[in-house]
Amino acid sequence: MRKHALPGRAIVLALLLSGSGMSRAEDIKGKFYLGGDFGILVTTDNIRSNAALIIAPLGNDGAPFTGDKGEIVSCDTILTDVFCDPRPDDLIARNGSLEETISFTGTIGYGLTSKLSVQLDIGYYKGELSNIDVFTKKAVPEGGNPNDPCVRVGAEPCLLTNLRTQELSTPFTAGELEETPITLSAIYRFRTDSNFNPYLGLGAGILSAKVSESETVTEVNERFESLHILSITDMFGENYGTTFAADGDGNAPFTFPAKLEVEDGFIWQALAGGEYFFNDRFSLTFDMRYVVANHEVSLLFGGVDQLNMQAWTEDMFRPDGSLRIFLNTKSLPPNPIDPNTTNFRFDCDIDNDGDVIDDLGNDYNNDGLNHGDPRTDFDACYKPAPGQTGKTTETIVAQGGTIGLTHFNFGFGLRFHF
Numbered sequence: 001m002r003k004h005a006l007p008g009r010a011i012v013l014a015l016l017l018s019g020s021g022m023s024r025a026e027d028i029k030g031k032f033y034l035g036g037d038f039g040i041l042v043t044t045d046n047i048r049s050n051a052a053l054i055i056a057p058l059g060n061d062g063a064p065f066t067g068d069k070g071e072i073v074s075c076d077t078i079l080t081d082v083f084c085d086p087r088p089d090d091l092i093a094r095n096g097s098l099e100e101t102i103s104f105t106g107t108i109g110y111g112l113t114s115k116l117s118v119q120l121d122i123g124y125y126k127g128e129l130s131n132i133d134v135f136t137k138k139a140v141p142e143g144g145n146p147n148d149p150c151v152r153v154g155a156e157p158c159l160l161t162n163l164r165t166q167e168l169s170t171p172f173t174a175g176e177l178e179e180t181p182i183t184l185s186a187i188y189r190f191r192t193d194s195n196f197n198p199y200l201g202l203g204a205g206i207l208s209a210k211v212s213e214s215e216t217v218t219e220v221n222e223r224f225e226s227l228h229i230l231s232i233t234d235m236f237g238e239n240y241g242t243t244f245a246a247d248g249d250g251n252a253p254f255t256f257p258a259k260l261e262v263e264d265g266f267i268w269q270a271l272a273g274g275e276y277f278f279n280d281r282f283s284l285t286f287d288m289r290y291v292v293a294n295h296e297v298s299l300l301f302g303g304v305d306q307l308n309m310q311a312w313t314e315d316m317f318r319p320d321g322s323l324r325i326f327l328n329t330k331s332l333p334p335n336p337i338d339p340n341t342t343n344f345r346f347d348c349d350i351d352n353d354g355d356v357i358d359d360l361g362n363d364y365n366n367d368g369l370n371h372g373d374p375r376t377d378f379d380a381c382y383k384p385a386p387g388q389t390g391k392t393t394e395t396i397v398a399q400g401g402t403i404g405l406t407h408f409n410f411g412f413g414l415r416f417h418f
Contacts, residue, residue, distance in 0.1 A: 027192055028111030028417065037285060037413025041103040041125050044408065047096030047299070047401035049133070050235050050306060053085040083237030086308060086395045087135045087169070094171060096299070098403055099127030105411060114192045118184065119201065125179040129211075129260065129403070132299060134220060136168045138313045138394030141325050141382040158380040160325065163392070172220075174299045175213040175260045179405070181291065182206055183269050195277040199287075204268040207293055207405060213260045217299075220398075224254050224301075226321060228312040228334060230393065235306035248333040250312050257302040258400070265295030265405070275415070286412035293405035301398040309396040316382075316392055326364050327392070328383040334392075336365055348381035 059071030075084035109119035141160040185203025228250025232240040244251045273287020301307045312334045316325040326348045327335050335345035346365040362378040382392065 027114050028117055028189070029114045031111045031417050033107075033109050033111075033117075033283075033415045033417045035107045035283075035285065035413055035415030037105050037107070037287075037411040039103045039105065039289075039409045039411025040100060041127070042100050042408045042410070043098045043403065044406050045296075045404040046098075047132070047399070047403060049087075049092050049094050049399060050085050051087040051091035051094070051399075052089040053235065054082070055084075055236055056082040085235075085397070086137065087397050088167075091133065091135065091169060094131060094133050094169075094399075096129065096132045096174075096399075096401060096403070098129055098177060098297070101125075101127045103409055103411070105409070105413070107413075107415070109187065115189045117187045117189070119187050119203070121181070121183045121185065121203070121205075123179070123181045123409075125181075126176060128173050128176050129297060129299065130173040131171045132174045133169060133171050133397075133399050135397040135399070136166075136394055138166050138168075138315070139163045139392050140166055140313055140315045141380075141392060158378065160380055160382040161385045163384070172216040173214050174217055174258075175211050177209060177211050177262060177297055180208040181267060181269075182208070183267065183291075185269065185271065187271075189275075196274060197277070198274045199272070201271040202269070203271075204266070206264060207267045207291075207295070208264050209262045209295075209297070209405065211260050211262045211297060217258050217260060220258050221254075221256050223314075224257050224398075225252060226317075227252060227254075227309065227314065227396070228317070229253065230310045230312065232302075232310075233308045234304050235308070237308070240302070240304070240307065249336075250334060254302060257307075258299065258398070260297070260299050262297040262405075263295050265293055267291055267293045267405075281417055283415045283417065284412070285415055287410075289409040289411075291407055291409065293407075296402040296404045298402040299400040301400050305399075305401045307396075307398045309398070311394055311396060313392045313394045322367065323365070323379075325380045325382050325392075328381055338365070348379070348383075 054075055057070055059068040061068050075082065103123055103125040105121050105123040107119060107121050109117050111117045140163065142162050142164045143158075143160055183203045183205030185201045187199050187201040189197045189199045191197050229244070229252065230248065230250055231244065232253075234240055244253075269289050269291045271287050271289040273285060275283050275285045277283045316323060316334065318324050323334055323336055326346065328347060328349050329335075330347050330349070331343060331345055332347075333345070335347050338344050338346050348364050364379045364381070
């Protein structure tokens with residue numbers, strides 16, 4: 001019987017020794033450790049849309065949405081002291097945001113005591129700033145047949161008699177943000193007698209950040225620079241501060257109005273997690289970090305969060321800026337001024353008899369039809385149908401803003417202790 005008991009005792013002794021070895025594995029005093037983890041970065045901020053904004057009298061009590069006497073809660077009013085965002089209210093859900101995607105963190109630390117260690121973290125994140133919106137509502141002149149593109153074939157003239165209202169709202173990606181946070185933290189562990197150590201930490205550091213604009217931002221800038229703008233207000237309907245010419249031809253006040261920017265800044269972080277030791281060398285970690293940043297990434301239009309613009313409809317112009325669709329009315333913009341007359345503009349009613357059908361030409365302002373596209377070199381004429389005002393303008397809302405770089409990071413990884 002004793003001969004058979006010896007192997008059993010040996011196994012028990014080995015397990016005890018193994019267990020005591022693993023209990024020492026959690027003792028990090030005097031040890032360095034290296035590690036890395038992958039995580040998911042979750043932002044805590046976004047660019048909120050103003051699509052449902054209404055600025056109106058609040059009534060007798062001065063509080064919104066109480067329904068008291070004098071309060072205006074609808075945009076369906078003729079009062080001049082009411083401003084409503086020109087976009088449809090359902091666009092309120094379109095918020096610009098930073099991509100919530102994978103991040104990486106490298107770690108080096110040293111155990112000051114069995115429970116306290118200092119830890120240096122270097123992270124990396126790259127994500128897109130997306131869901132930025134430029135809304136356009138425009139009146140586009142068209143022929144009697146909506147499917148007729150009014151492209152000249154042979155000597156066929158182009159007469160437009162209708163206005164089509166068109167709304168365009170397409171979100172786009174403004175660019176990519178890269179972040180490299182560097183933090184130094186104090187980590188406190190709650191258990192040293194087990195191979196699982198829960199811990200808390202607190203630290204501070206810097207966040208190095210840079211952005212790269214997308215090609216879409218360049219396209220937006222080129223578009224805004226070519227607009228024939230009639231008026232501009234900010235998000236509250238207040239004057240943007242740009243003075244326009246009084247003749248109503250439209251203005252081009254912008255040079256690269258859309259700008260994506262970010263700055264480096266100071267951060268601090270709080271973290272909570274746990275570390276599981278497989279042996280005295282290797283461990284598995286998982287934690288949640290809350291990183292507070294004192295700076296932000298911004299996409300501004302002309303230096304402000306939002307621009308509301310009125311302009312002549314872009315479809316009336318060629319890419320080179322020349323007017324293609326002329327109004328059948330003298331002395332009204334955007335028809336160009338005739339330098340051979342006084343206070344008159346070119347139009348498509350050459351003999352001023354009110355009937356353009358007999359007077360349709362191909363070059364109303366005698367500029368030579370030299371615009372580089374034989375299909376659209378000819379000039380078109382817009383004669384409003386009875387009952388139409390013929391106002392060929394468009395409303396453009398550019399919604400930008402800022403996003404704070406405070407975020408959560410949920411990650412897990414491996415560490416090597418030596």
